[in-house]
Every structure is written in structure tokens, then in C-alpha cells.
């Protein structure tokens with residue numbers, strides 16, 4: 001078979017053929033046209049991006065029989081020999097295979113003083129130059145310090161950091177970029193057409209993606225696919241022969257995660273497993289995919305930065321809108337773990353299945369976290385107006401000053417600046433309610449009811465519950481009274497938590513039963529001190545709080561009315577006042593009560 005590998009057959013012969021390194025060809029062409037040649041060039045960058053190719057093109061430019069030119073003739077003996085790698089005056093040294101000092105010294109030092117055999121310049125192309133031994137570097141350095149006029153060095157490396165500074169400082173450096181996948185695709189399309197290979201765009205795009213920014217690797221992948229399936233190639237052929245995970249499967253996985261579709265995820269794993277995919281490789285591909293989504297989320301949509309095609313970006317954008325940045329970061333961490341577990345497990349398939357389901361449900365956890373965080377913000381804002389930062393003593397689990405620091409202060413500035421003498425509390429003040437908010441909302445609801453019982457706390461004071469029982473609570477009314485008191489103390493979150501549970505009161509003890517541990521139950525567990533105080537104040541004895549998990553679904557009045565409430569929420573969304581509130585606080589409607597009912 002006289003099949004010539006694509007990479008060799010399609011090596012660019014001129015600067016115009018070079019893909020994705022326009023900044024380099026432009027500079028080199030300019031230098032040639034203005035006779036500003038250097039004695040030493042250093043080309044760095046990942047493999048298969050055109051370093052050796054560029055060195056050979058430049059060598060042809062220098063030695064072409066038509067004269068030093070940016071457009072060599074490609075026909076003269078010099079051009080032909082350079083292209084074939086057998087020119088007497090263009091000497092290629094692969095430092096990776098010839099690390100022996102003597103060899104390099106022999107080749108460079110001994111032949112350097114000899115004039116070119118036929119051509120204008122003696123050109124040394126040293127590939128993987130970072131592999132040279134110290135002694136070889138020293139020999140090279142000497143010649144670089146005083147290079148004969150007819151000698152030009154072109155060095156290439158994939159590991160720039162391993163090249164000594166002494167060498168670097170004597171070279172003109174060029175960094176070869178990874179080639180954007182769209183450009184790889186275009187080049188592969190030209191090659192496929194020239195080779196009369198019938199391959200769909202989708203399939204070819206997968207091949208381009210497999211190159212990971214290296215044109216040589218993409219071309220080798222195309223070779224592999226052709227030898228696997230002949231000249232008629234589909235996307236399935238490509239993913240099979242290259243062992244790739246298709247974009248389609250990745251998208252299916254993400255979609256199932258977004259929809260928490262456990263069955264869908266299990267089906268994906270089944271498909272991967274039965275078609276013989278490496279599950280660890282899959283989880284790494286999925287990680288890369290999450291990384292793309294995360295980058296897009298930050299607003300970067302350049303195809304070059306992402307290393308994906310324009311077409312993929314549109315779909316990535318749409319998918320990324322389904323997740324928050326936190327989600328994606330969390331997914332990424334979870335996947336890192338899964339990947340490790342798959343590696344160590346005898347049952348990699350189970351690990352992947354469990355891991356993916358975990359990821360899917362991570363979004364639900366986040367939703368609850370989010371709601372709680374917003375409520376905490378609301379809570380701290382409601383107390384922020386009248387209480388100093390010292391009020392944290394009544395909320396030991398979380399210091400309000402920490403919560404407040406999370407608030408976007410721009411939204412919450414007062415229209416009039418706080419008085420000067422209050423400098424020390426400016427930070428807290430600036431995070432007060434926005435204009436119009438405090439009077440119409442906070443005072444009317446929580447405060448008014450509260451003021452009947454407790455003295456209005458004054459600015460800068462600590463809200464201290466009255467020690468002795470000054471209120472009488474009718475038997476059977478304890479739970480309601482406790483909730484009222486918590487509202488008064490501006491703990492809507494705790495009230496909310498109680499409403500998520502089944503609550504019973506017996507003799508100085510409040511029992512809250514949850515179906516399973518969640519953020520609310522945890523929060524209640526952290527609030528023992530608060531309940532003790534509330535008990536002392538309301539009932540004349542410390543209130544003990546017991547949080548239980550019964551493993552069964554707890555049907556609370558709240559859940560019963562959930563449907564009705566959701567309807568109500570829909571109906572108030574268009575109310576202008578509600579809209580304003582939602583926008584100002586980037587809020588979300590958590591509850592609605594029908595005042596007409």
C-alpha cells in the first residue's frame with residue numbers, strides 16, 4: 001500500500017498554507033522582505049502546531065535559488081531538497097534522539113566553520129532543543145555568541161521553560177498557538193475533499209475536536225478513522241474508531257442532570273458501558289464540558305479561548321443558562337471525586353451511576369441553600385435598621401455582620417447619608433432598608449405587633465429579653481405564641497423552619513419533627529439558645545427544643561396549602577409593588593398570604 005500519512009502529505013509548503021499561526025507568518029515574511037534576519041530563532045508550542053513546518057518554510061525562503069524571498073519557488077533543487085529533508089545545507093537535528101554531547105558538538109561545532117555546500121546559508125534546525133545536555137548547550141551557546149554570517153539556527157521546543165535563559169536571550173522567540181478547532185475543521189475538510197473521503201460535517205467536527213488544538217493529531221485521527229471505516233464515514237464511525245465520547249452523549253448527560261432525570265442518566269451510563277467506552281475517560285470529557293460551561297458563564301465566548309467550535313458555543317450558552325456558577329463548580333469537584341473512585345473501583349459503572357445521580361441532585365440542595373441565604377439576608381436587613389451589630393449575641397449561630405457583608409450595598413444605600421456621629425456604625429447603616437421600605441413593610445408587619453409587648457430597642461443597644469415572665473400564654477396556644485415571639489424577634493427563618501416541620505409542645509419542650517435532615521432542621525438544631533430565651537420570656541421557664549427526624553414524609557399545613565399558594569404566587573407576580581421589591585432585592589417570592597380569605 002502506498003498510503004502516505006496525511007500529516008506528511010499535507011505539510012504546508014508556504015506561509016500561506018500555514019493555519020492558525022498568522023501572527024508568526026506575518027512577522028517572518030516582513031523580516032525577510034525587509035532583510036532583517038536573525039541568527040537564531042526559537043519556536044515554542046505544543047506538538048503538531050507547525051514549528052518544524054515553519055522552520056522548513058523559512059529555510060526555503062533563505063536558500064531558494066530565486067533569491068531570499070518570502071515566496072520560495074518550491075521547484076528549485078534547494079526548495080525540493082528542503083521539503084524532502086535531504087538538503088546538505090539545511091541540517092535537521094532531533095535533540096530528543098541525539099542527546100549525546102559528542103554528536104551535537106560534532107554536527108554543530110565541526111561543520112559550522114565550513115561554508116555552505118551550495119546554498120546561501122547553512123541552516124541548523126534543532127528540534128526539541130530543551131533535550132540537549134548541558135555540555136551541548138554550552139557548545140551551542142558559544143556559536144550563538146559569535147555566529148558566522150552564513151549560519152542560521154532554528155530551534156523548536158515543546159517545553160520552553162526547560163530552555164536555559166542564556167540561550168533564550170540570544171534568540172528571536174515565537175510562540176505557536178494551539179489551533180482553534182474551527183480552523184482545524186476547515187483544514188480537515190479540504191483534506192477530506194482532496195482525498196475523496198465522504199464524511200459528514202458532524203463526524204468531521206468530532207475528528208477536529210479529537211486533535212485538542214494540534215493539527216497533526218487531528219490529521220492522525222482522520223487517518224485512523226479512514227483506515228477503520230473506509231471512505232464513507234459517519235459520526236458513529238468516528239466516535240467508535242477513536243473511542244470518543246460524542247458531543248451528543250455529553251449533551252444528553254447534562255440535560256438529564258438539569259432535569260434531575262435519574263433514569264436518563266442511568267441510560268447514558270448503560271450506553272457508554274455497552275459500547276465499550278472507558279468510563280474514566282468519559283468523566284474527564286464531562287469535566288472538560290463543565291469547564292466550557294463555566295468559562296461561558298463568566299462571559300467569555302471566544303471560540304479560541306474555549307477551544308470549541310462556534311456551533312458548539314451556541315449550544316453551550318443555552319445549556320449554561322440552566323446552571324449557576326456555583327452549580328458548575330460543585331459539579332466539577334464532584335466529578336473529580338467520581339473520576340478517582342472509578343479508577344480505584346472494581347465496579348466503575350456503579351461509581352459513575354451513583355456519582356451522576358449525586359450531581360443531578362446537587363442542584364436541588366443548592367436551591368434550598370439559596371432560599372435560606374436570601375431569607376437570612378432579609379432577616380438581617382429587618383433587624384439591621386434598629387439593632388447594632390451587637391445584636392449578634394441573640395443569634396449565636398451566625399453573626400449578622402457576616403451576612404450583611406454579602407449584601408450588594410449599592411442597592412441598599414440610604415438617600416440621606418447617616419449622621420456623622422454614627423461613623424462607627426456606618427457599615428451597618430448603609431445596609432439598611434432602601435428608602436420607602438422600612439416604613440411600609442417592616443414596621444407594619446413585625447414591629448407593630450412587637451411593640452405591644454417589648455420595649456422598642458434603641459440604636460446601639462442590645463436587645464435583651466426581659467427575664468421574668470411578663471406575658472401569660474393560654475394553654476394550647478404555646479406554639480402560636482412562640483412563633484409570634486420569634487417573628488417579633490425578627491427570626492422569620494426560624495418560623496419558616498418550624499412551619500416545615502410537625503411541631504408539638506409539651507411542658508417546656510418543643511418537638512419539631514422533620515422527614516429527614518435538611519437545612520431547616522440543621523438551623524433549628526443550632527438555635528437552642530434562642531429557644532431557651534424565648535421560653536424564659538414567654539413561659540417563665542427555659543424552652544427545650546428537640547429536633548427529630550422520623551424518616552417519613554411530614555405533611556405540614558404548609559405543604560397542604562402549597563398548591564393553592566403557588567397559584568397565588570403566580571397571581572401576584574405582576575403587581576408593580578411586588579415587582580419593585582423583587583428587583584431591588586433580587587428576590588424571589590417565598591410565600592403569599594391571602595388577606596381576603
Ligand SMILES: Nc1ncnc2c1ncn2[C@@H]1O[C@H](COP(=O)(O)OP(=O)(O)O)[C@@H](O)[C@H]1O
Nearest residue numbers: 007010011018019047048049050051052053216
Ligand atoms: N499550523 C499548521 N498549519 C497547517 N498544517 C499544520 C500546522 N501545524 C501542523 N500541521 C500539520 O501537522 C504536521 C506536523 O507539523 P509540525 O510542523 O511538524 O508540528 P510541530 O513541529 O509543531 O510538532 C504537518 O506536516 C502538517 O500536516
Ligand SMILES: [Mg+2]
Nearest residue numbers: 051052127156
Ligand atoms: Mg516538530
Ligand SMILES: [Zn+2]
Nearest residue numbers: 064073076079
Ligand atoms: Zn526555490
